[in-house]
Amino acid sequence: MKKKFIVANWKLNGDIKTISNFLKNLKLKAPLYLKYNTIIIAPSTIYLERVYKNIKDINIFVSAQDVDINKKGAFTGETSILMLKDIGVKYVIIGHSERRFLHNEDNKLITEKFGLIKSLNLIPILCIGESENERKENKTKEVIKNQLSMILKRFGNKIFTNTIIAYEPIWAIGTGISADPIYVQSIHKFIKNYINTYDANNIEKLIVQYGGSINSKNAKNFLEQPDIDGLLIGSASLIYEEFLKILKISNDILVNN
Numbered sequence: 001m002k003k004k005f006i007v008a009n010w011k012l013n014g015d016i017k018t019i020s021n022f023l024k025n026l027k028l029k030a031p032l033y034l035k036y037n038t039i040i041i042a043p044s045t046i047y048l049e050r051v052y053k054n055i056k057d058i059n060i061f062v063s064a065q066d067v068d069i070n071k072k073g074a075f076t077g078e079t080s081i082l083m084l085k086d087i088g089v090k091y092v093i094i095g096h097s098e099r100r101f102l103h104n105e106d107n108k109l110i111t112e113k114f115g116l117i118k119s120l121n122l123i124p125i126l127c128i129g130e131s132e133n134e135r136k137e138n139k140t141k142e143v144i145k146n147q148l149s150m151i152l153k154r155f156g157n158k159i160f161t162n163t164i165i166a167y168e169p170i171w172a173i174g175t176g177i178s179a180d181p182i183y184v185q186s187i188h189k190f191i192k193n194y195i196n197t198y199d200a201n202n203i204e205k206l207i208v209q210y211g212g213s214i215n216s217k218n219a220k221n222f223l224e225q226p227d228i229d230g231l232l233i234g235s236a237s238l239i240y241e242e243f244l245k246i247l248k249i250s251n252d253i254l255v256n257n
């Protein structure tokens, strides 16, 4: 069984004091769970280097929550992929629904960001998923295909090797209403099968994780599914006790397999 990828997406939360306390506790306990988990922390940009320096020795990674499409120049307020790489960032979340909706990011822009991240040998965590209305209209698979196909067409069949796709149904994010794990399993299978038709050789290296109202009570039901390779966790990842509980759950599932 492959390692689970557990990502803490802190969004626009945290300060020096709470982050220090979180990392102190993470460093104490997380090494117990690293054999079966790849742990990635995604703080706000301003804290990325602080978190990286704090956890790099214990093999926990950091992820940015977004990146600009430009590498440098007159783009006030943006963060460049070169800067992220420079300070030790390995992963970059792109296409999160909060960016798609609050910042009008479309598939075209997200495709460009995906290619940029890959071109510098960093790993994109590409968020995809349907809205509540799209789900009601039975359009989930169509939406997902559109979100993936532009990337495949633009960069070729092998582009998803060594990448992470986070399936995050928008209606499940921050609502406290997670999706049904069996439903998520079927969507993950669909995603893998779809990419498999383009690139059959590398499907094992593709990670498909789930995100949307995950907590320590429901994590097990998701992580037990064969095609749910990890979790992208928002609010529950802000509380170290809760995050550590999820890491332990993930660890125990793999230990017992």
Ligand code: PGA
Residues within 6 Å of the ligand: 009, 168, 172, 173, 174, 175, 176, 211, 212, 213, 214, 232, 233, 234, 235, 236
């Ligand atoms: P949530 O957020 O766990 O708070 O629902 C998940 C996400 O937005 O990645």
